[in-house]
Amino acid sequence: MKATATRPKITVTGDGRGVVGHAGTRLLADLADATGLTSAFSQALAGLRQRQGGHDPGRIAVDLALMLADGGQAIADLAVLRNQQALFGPVASDPTAWRLLSQLDATMVAELRAARAHAREIAWAQHAETRGDLPQTVAAGQQVNGLVLDIDATIVICHSEKESATRTWKKTFGFHPLLCFLDNTGEALAGLLREGRAGSNTATDHITVLDQALAQIPDAVRHGTPILLRSDSAGSSHGFLAHIRSLRERHLDIRFSIGAAITEPVREAIRAATGWVPAIDTDGDLRDHAEVCEITGSFDATGWPEGTRFLVRWERPHPGAQLSLFDTIEGWRHQVVATDTPAGNGSIQHLEARHRAHARVEDRIRCGKTTGFGRFPSRVFAINQAWLQLALTGIDLLAWTQTLLLDGDLATTEPKKLRYRLLHVAARITRTARRTRLAIAANWPWTDALTSAFSRLAALPRPTG
Template sequence: MHHFTRLFPAAAVGFTGQSLVSHAGTKILTELIDALGFRGLCEDRLGQFAPSGARHRPGRLIASLALMLAGGGEHVSDLDMLRSSPGIFGPVPSNATVSRFFERTVANPELFSYGFETLTRELRSRAWDAAGNFEPGGQATAADPLIVDLDATLVTSHSDKELAAGTYKGGYGFSPFIASIDYGTGNGTGEILACVLRPGSAGANSADDHIRVFETATAQLPESFFPDGKLDGQRILVRTDSAGASRKFLWHLHSLGVQFSVSYPVPAAKAHMIDWINDKQYWQPALDQHGTDRTNAWVINATEVIPLKDYPPGTNIYLRAEPLHPGAAPTLLDLDGHRITAFLTNAPRWHGPFLDARHRARGRCENRIKTLKNTGLGKLPFYDFAANQAWANIAALALNLTSWLQLTALPEGHHARSWDIKRWRYRLFATAGKIITRARRRTLLLPDRAPEKQLITVLLDRIKDLPARLKSAPAKPT
């Protein structure tokens, strides 16, 4: 008789009526939501989207969806994971109630969008006020502005939906345009300012779409960016890829005093102007993201060599040269084995290597877009375009809750400031628990051996103090 050795301990499986809670770690987010005053704000901004006297108000419905998406859910039916633990998550709306709510958003999409945008703007203001020295916009100046990244992406639709269309990659779906804030290295993963849903056939280099998403994004910034009611553009830097290098868009930014840093495709006709690549005496060593000189990459201000026509005054073109990466396909613009890339900027700073390193950090926005797709944008569940736009807004809120958690509750220099949403889910949000009642007081018990026990304790303590920090925050200039 052959015996086999188990990889894991044998244990019989049974079911119990005890108050066991999966995803009990998301209790951290429920505490943050309440500390920010979400319920009252949502009722004020979106109360008209629920019938008078309805049991489930918009605050509970939207918060439940955002919590589910932050915890790893993808569909409305995934609310079942919260619904099974009313002791922690309260009465969760049914799927039918959620469906009727989105039907009401379709009936008046402009009103819902306005209400949701003003809601998230106030939540952002409160989170930034509670962040203290970590407030992203608090120290923004012309020399060190708040960085807003603009980029489009593709979302595949596996069924026919309103305004879904073929994409330039041969797929079918939507091409949302996303504006996000870069907190910088070590300060957090950043947050989403706007997610504007577009048909899949929408062009990536549309100047009108760039202007539209920029206006939507800046409307989400706190009042401190609008002294005298006008946008303080010099404290904002917009970064885009080459799709944002259109003159119309850059002139629009210039008219508002906004700084920009955009990739620029060097025309083949001007390639001969940079054939002095071999003479490095005119070039400066490029910097890595830690500010250290690189020995095999160089940067130069080439505005006098490659003249720019019809661009805003003060626009400069910077070139970057570095050897071809292994496996990279050579192009006609590669000179002496070097890949030449360029970007345009009107920044008041003139140190080319610094400007180049700051522009190359734009790649971090790709991680934020990937995270947004993993937090609900990747699967748009409805047929109506307006309903899917509302879902995209809630997905952005789910991502931002984790970002605001990093800003408001994490100690300075904590390693969790760089965690991606998937790590938050596995290390914290997926922690299981049990509800007990003693002396008529309900308590959620978490495992004493939870790997992030200390972090959970720190977060809950810091969130508990958040309302007091909001009251003591200095008034913002208006």
């Protein structure tokens, strides 16, 4: 057996000069400036008190979002930025950051949301000018026309007493935020921090999150672009669906694809259903031991919006699948989808597979928990609400970096890989001829990707006025 090679022997000293870490995170900082996010945050928080010559509140908020995008989990992690002033400039102290968060009331948080929408409009315009249309989401090997919004809730466990942290439906303790992501790009459009006992299918909360998400989409895109709203059965409340239908009366081309509960009338309709066709998998290929059928009109759908169609899928349950008593008796796992996509706009196989792609939101949430909202810092609920908005901002900065500046697998990879390969890279800072130069190691495998990203950033059209 071949012996494992030993590592080279090293001598460690602490006298290095001009060396900085997390050099790639400067890309996010400069992108915040290029999209107008920094200036928009500064204007949104201009009314906050600050000492003469003190830190700009908007810049503090951006630095907090940068820290979260970089993988930080607590305000103390600002030290990584603060102690590298040659790379990131002056960064506020922890107490100053705490004071800012404590001043962000509901009005200020609404101003931050408006600032994010302003920066998003610029980022999308930059994308249109440099790269064309936004990416189209794909389901079962086919593109889904327009924008796809995914709403889902998650549980964030708290290990100490915090305001509005309560027992959850999973018998844990913490918060139960409701979130909306744009599947096309991975942007975090909206989030609502809720107490742990908040209901899963609360129509008011879903309406609030959807309206906030739609407000993040530029007017020119929102009006005239097809929008698909996907949710699990928590979004099937009749009040929420009626609200979606009312948006169409305001000239929004929005449709829904929602998980539906399997009630006794639905079970009878499934038992009597005919015309089953093979289901398709994520690549568009036929899936073994899975079939799809439409049961619209086979049961009383009173309360559902007019034109709602119902699709049912049954398949052999995989190991570990959660089965109802009905599933156990029948020997199949059943799922029902309600959608108001009219007939003629795709086969029932594609519509059902399109809905199953909603599962990607679980990956968005999992990554979001490593980008700020997996851990809330304060006992005060209002501070944690502000923290959530900054976490959504950090997620947006990562998404804009990928869609505007990166190619290949780096443009679609998860934040952890992006941090390990680009954001956390070390570099050397030198100053010559009144210019500051950031030199990344020539033999780092992703140096070309990072330097190309900085070049693309420099070439982005800047907002005027």
